[in-house]
Amino acid sequence: MEGIEHRTVEANGIKIHIAEKGKEGPVVLFLHGFPELWYSWRHQIAALGSLGYRAVAPDLRGYGDTDAPGSVNSYTIFHLVGDIVGVIDALGVDQVFLVAHDWGAIVGWYLCLFRPERIKAYVALSVPFMPRNPKFKTVDAMRALYGDDYYICRFQEPGKAEGEFAKVGAELLLKGMLTSRRTGPPILPKEGMGSNLDPSSPHPLPSWLSQEDLSYYASKFDKSGFTGPLNYYRNLNLNWELTAAWTRAKVKVPVKFITGDLDLVYNSLGTKQYIESGGFKRDVPNLEEVVIQEGVAHFNNQEAAEDITNHIYEFIKKF
Secondary structure, eight states: OTTOEEEEEEETTEEEEEEEEOSSSOEEEEEOOTTOOGGGGHHHHHHHHTTTOEEEEEOOTTSTTSOOOSOGGGGSHHHHHHHHHHHHHHTTOSOEEEEEETHHHHHHHHHHHHOGGGEEEEEEESOOOOOOOTTSOHHHHHHHHHOTTBHHHHTOSTTHHHHHHHHHOHHHHHHHHHHOOOOSOOBOOTTOTTTTOOTTOOOOOOTTSOHHHHHHHHHHHHHHOSHHHHHHHTTHHHHHHHTGGGTTOOOOSOEEEEEETTOTTTTSTTHHHHHHTTHHHHHSTTEEEEEEETTOOSOHHHHTHHHHHHHHHHHHTTO
16 A cells, blocks of 8 residues: 555544545545445555546545544435535545445435536446436335345344344454355345354455455444444435435436446346446436446455556546
8 A cells, every 4th residue: 555645634524534645636536335445445546646646535424534423314415425525625626536436436426416517527336326216215115126124224223233243243244245246136134134154164355355455444344333334324215305306317427337247236226227228328418438347246446456447547537
């Protein structure tokens, strides 16, 4: 992680930890997903920070070394987007290139929707734009589709998932989540979220995730816990209510979308059909490219780090 510097900025009423490399040049702002940290972008920060860009990745609200407000309702999409606008302001720039994965990608889509003038171009990983369905609240629709044991439904009750996570321990839990290659909707076992994780399992870590990497993640989640990250999911229905004014709104910024063909999001929630049917391009008219990486699962920014870096660079250097 040579050359990556760390500091704290104040934005939107909280202290946000950022990692950065490169002092000058256009800002590339990276937003991580669940259950991750700024660290998920370590390879891209190092590479783009050496290519003349100012690469910046925060720990999002509730994660790592960033503040984690106690109230569930402090994690609405307005709070999350507000944090990122505050970070952009703290960096002293008007516009950034945005790169985001998983929950970070959701925040990224709303940032492009709410404040498009702050984004030069957007590279979204794993999670495409998800248009608001005016007829069904988000979690209610997921429950109707996949039942009460769908992971997002299981995450709704405050304290419940945290209790099950604690029984497993952060390191084993994170190993299971980060290295999973199951496709399709994550359905959690009724007997507990850790019941399918075997601590004595001899399975080695994949080449892209070292024990040092896993230990870093675990150390931060041991300290900050999972409540903040889980609160993102607990606001999905509230976000549906709050964003009624943006029903059928289109994302107008230039976009490149990248996912793996083994990604659990790509293989559930009708995502593949949404992309292939032209719905995605309809809602994001400046969608310039969709890349499907063969043999790559959900955490593509780490599993296929060099490929992702090259895709980002090829896209943003045009602007």
